Amino acid sequence: MKGWFFIMNEKVKDLLQQQVNKELYSAYLYLDMSNYYISKNLDGFAHWFKLQAQEEFDHAMLITQYLQNSDIEVILGAIDAPDASYDDIKKPLTMALEHEKYVTSLINDIYSEAQADKDYRTSQFLDWFIAEQAEEEATAQELIGRFELFGEDSKGLYLLDKELGAREHEEPSLEL
Numbered sequence: 782m783k784g785w786f787f788i789m790n791e792k793v794k795d796l797l798q799q800q801v802n803k804e805l806y807s808a809y810l811y812l813d814m815s816n817y818y819i820s821k822n823l824d825g826f827a828h829w830f831k832l833q834a835q836e837e838f839d840h841a842m843l844i845t846q847y848l849q850n851s852d853i854e855v856i857l858g859a860i861d862a863p864d865a866s867y868d869d870i871k872k873p874l875t876m877a878l879e880h881e882k883y884v885t886s887l888i889n890d891i892y893s894e895a896q897a898d899k900d901y902r903t904s905q906f907l908d909w910f911i912a913e914q915a916e917e918e919a920t921a922q923e924l925i926g927r928f929e930l931f932g933e934d935s936k937g938l939y940l941l942d943k944e945l946g947a948r949e950h951e952e953p954s955l956e957l
């Protein structure tokens with residue numbers, strides 16, 4: 782749907798444009814982690830992170846669609862290369878949690894700007910992202926916990942890898 786005919790505050794618009802880039806960077810980062818796990822023969826972990834990358838791409842598409850619905854041209858910037866180095870197979874899990882906390886702070890910043898501008902339409906759109914971020918942080922935390930419980934011995938790691946390999950892609954529950 783296009784043509785909602787409302788004037789979005791420049792700052793909110795800029796932050797949403799930047800968030801498209803941040804979500805695409807998140808996809809890049811998780812794809813990098815997926816590639817790392819492939820190199821470690823942990824195909825289930827690799828699969829899990831590949832789907833995580835796909836989710837991030839979905840997030841970027843949702844924000845793109847929201848901007849386009851608001852008649853705003855989406856300008857794409859360069860995506861940074863992930864400059865992560867992983868000391869061990871637990872490292873991507875802790876980095877993923879840190880990254881999600883960072884993304885939560887970005888979403889919160891956009892929400893604050895929208896609220897300050899009484900842009901309740903954008904606030905309502907971002908409600909979904911706020912709930913999603915809470916879920917993403919919880920999932921990342923849970924994965925670390927499961928790794929600490931089962932990932933330290935080879936049989937437990939094998940089973941955890943198998944379990945993560947069964948993850949399926951879920952379409953975002955938000956429709957625009």
Ligand code: FEO
Nearest residue numbers: 804837840884917
């Ligand atoms: Fe799109 Fe994981 O934040």
